[in-house]
Amino acid sequence: MKKLILFGFFVGIPVFASGNVPEGYWFEMFAKSVNAIIFFGLLFWLAKKPIVAALRSQRENLARQLEEAEQKEKDAAERLARIEERMAGLKNEVEEILKKTDAAANREKEKILEQAKMEAEKIKQIAEREIENRFRTAREELRNYMTNLAVEKAEAVLKEKMEAKDVEHTMLQYLKELEG
């Protein structure tokens, strides 16, 4: 209604402003106004339902979208909570894994150290045996050398010092043993 009055106001103002109202103007204005009212009424009657339906549908859509948005927000919040919870769990898990890894690394380190010690002990024993063998060989070689030298000297002394009677004595000794 306000819109209709406003329409009449905007149409009538120019007419009164000119001060020259032709004959039959008001009738024509009235007829046109009636036509306009009928037209707009008809338009209203025809377009009301679809427009209202469209507006309702739009409102419902908006409401639904709002609900969906809220639901999504809730879901997102839940998911975020879950993720945060999981992240917290992951942190613990990571810490647990790190602890286990550290423990395994320490065990491995101990094992390697133990093996290294054993290897070192073996090498030490081998080296000791080798030294002992070398020492024994050197001692035997020295003893053999000394013995050979002593025997050679003894032989030389015997050859030099033994007189004919001594040699004959040794042969007589042999002969006596032979004769039994």
Add this chain to the structure above:
Amino acid sequence: MAGQEAVNRYARAFVSVISGRDDALDIYREFHGIAKELTENKAVVHYFMNPSVMVRDKVKTLDASLADAGADGIVRRLLVALVRNNRFGILKYLSDPVRRMLYDELGMVEVKLTVPVALSADMKTRFQKAFEKKTGKKVILSIETDPGVIGGAVARIGSLLIDGSIKTNLVKIREKLTGEIQWR
């Protein structure tokens, strides 16, 4: 070894023929001398080993040479048999087994004695008697002088070795001290 078997076979046959004779040792000495002469002469060896020379020519040559040299019949027959049977090659290996077998047949044994200095006649006799007593056989003693023995003596009776030398005693001392066996 086929060659060794042949040597032993010929040696046994020869010894079985001569061992019954009183002059067996003389026959052996004659055989030993002739065998040595023949085998040490390269030309003779070459002739008798030459397959292109007929066997009958070799036999004829050998027989004539031995007859000229006045060799005993048994020795001649043995040498001719060797040539005829193409066994001239074993002649140089025949002397030792013949001697061993002959000594064995005659109840004799050969003793090789190594001493540091030459022995007096008295010592030789004493050694001879001692070995005869030990072996129970008549001893053919051959004496070798080797100053390397230093003192004592070494006797070899066949495969038996009686080593009483100072040299060997020194070696034994060395072996005992070092634990090593020294091969001389």
